[in-house]
Amino acid sequence: MMLNDITVFDFETTGLDPRTERVIEMAAIRVINGQIVSGFHTLVNPGRPLTPKITEITGITDDMLTDAMDENIAFRILRNIMKDSLLVAHNAAFDLQFLHWAMQRLAGKTFDNPFIDTLTISRERTTYPHKLTDMCSKYGVEMEGAHRALNDVEGCWKLLNALNDQASVLPFVNKLGYLKKYDPPEWVPAYATLFPTQNKYEAREVV
Template sequence: MLSNITVFDFETTGLDPVNERVIEMAAIRVVNGEITTGFHTLVKPGRELTPKITEITGITDEMLTDAMDESLAFRIFRNIMGDSLLVAHNAAFDLQFLHHTLQRLAGKSFSNPFIDTLTISRERHTYPHKLTDMCAKYGIVLDGAHRALNDVIGCWELLKAMHAAEPVDVFLNRLGYLSKYGPPDWVPEHATIFGTQNKYETREVV
């Protein structure tokens, strides 16, 4: 199941995958449980960052001055991922950016299978489900969250821990979304989507 995967993460200028741009990407290719390839780069967005994005990511306009061109960055990423199983935390977000960027740059998308560790988190655990929270639940040290490379390593460790606890095979190509917000605007054709809601720990009323 996890013998040929690419764990990846994008940091972006905003939430809209059509109009916003990727400013940082990271990916690791895992074959038979071993990391065989890693890729990490800042990406020129062609626009200035908002103070909020800099606050969240720690990335500044100055850091992006000598960043990699978007077209080259995505060509490299496309070569790394090949036909592997894609893995991300909150995959609906990253898969949308991947799709719309490939469409804009190359006029095509992707057909890779995928697993979303956030969907697994919501099914198996109580709120909160951020990558930092989930790593903490499994005793995984995650340094520097919201930087792409750190998030990728954390997501890989989280996937391994989840799979060891109970096989994640049933989550292949499944995307859960919070019902109160509605489904994503775009999902892969092979995705099965379903509404869900956060589970909360019950508290005793004193």
């Protein structure tokens, strides 16, 4: 069963464009048969100053990144943890693109791991909003805080378990939903099934 060997991961970045922006923090946990067997969390030196907006969102400052890990080393460690496991992320389209373009830049290759996007499942099963913090609240998952990679990874893993307890998440392997009012992601794995979706909203009473 694919869920017996997963890697939940998350990136914080200097911006949104995976081709030109850089990862400034990464976290991952490898989970085999429901047990965390390894993990990795590090700040990453992007080689450029952060915008005030990114510092505001993440709490990460330029001073924190001065002696942070080199991205080449960081991504090598991350891939060593992931190996051929099932990758899990919330808004996986974002993190998978950053993983792809970093691997292209650093090693001239990409990955072929299967993946699950908990955001896609969230949009299919629940009403808006679908941020990781919102979904954890809906499913009774405790989360220490958002927009720091390690907190997001632990929250995403617990959310995946809650979603799977509700109904198997395996039908969502390699499926990526994107909001139809926006363009689809510029890059997805060749084996991904990409489909348009839209947010569902709770019905409001008419007074």
